[in-house]
Amino acid sequence: MTTGVPPRSREQRRKDTLARFETDIDVWVATADAEGAPCLVPLSFRWDGETFLMSTGRTLPTGRNLAAGGRVRLAFGGTRDVVLVEGAATLLEAADLEPGEIEAFAAHSGFDPSALKSPYPYFRIVPEWIQAWREADEIAGRDLMKAGRWLV
Template identity: 55%
Template sequence: MTTTEPARSREQRKQDVLERLAKDDDLWVATASADGEPCLVPLSFVWDRETLLMCTRRTNPTARNLTPAGQVRVTLGHTRDVVLIEGTAEPVEGTDLAPESADAFAAKLNGWDPRNRKPWVYLRITPRAVKAWREENELAERELMRDGDWLV
């Protein structure tokens, strides 16, 4: 593979990741059932208090797969500008969500506010690992967070 642009520094990649988390609307969420059946779905999200906050129907495989372990992988971007986040998700009932978080979610999603709708549950993902790269020349230093701590 030929690259035309120089590799970004890890500091620049972290800045780019935080900007995408603040501005992007959707991401891909990957989970697996207890018997290993994969599930990959797009969900809208908000970056809230250093966590990802999203919402889905509690009966959907994504919500069911996150119990009890809560392990999840999410991605932003296309194949030439990847942000890969591994973390732990916890379900949060709308009535238990801090009003500021629910307001931020509703504002980003053009007024859609599921906090008082029983079929829906919020999922709060706490990142444990973050990797970001564009081309082969960024693969060597793609790890930006490990064990929940930013490396840069």
């Protein structure tokens, strides 16, 4: 099934993807533990124009998986307007962040981990691979980034 809307150019897909990164608040985050057991949760994030910043409990499965493996896949949108991001995660404590990052994260997401009693570290996600498509007619050319470099 298609919407009858012509497929977007890769340039338009990049613009739409960046707009989504700026405006969306939550994203599906997929990780796996050392045995390969998957974990999928929604987390709030902030995009700074190059990386994603998110926070989750240090002892929760996602926090443990990100800290141990450093690999993550993010899924934005519904099944007919998909953006997939794969990247590398770095564990950061609040003191590791630049001045204003915690406030910017809280303002964008509506979630302030520093107000919690349990430790909620931050994770910076550097995208390495990005795909975006809406319908089958956008499957070709869906790669927008490979090896951390924009293709368009």
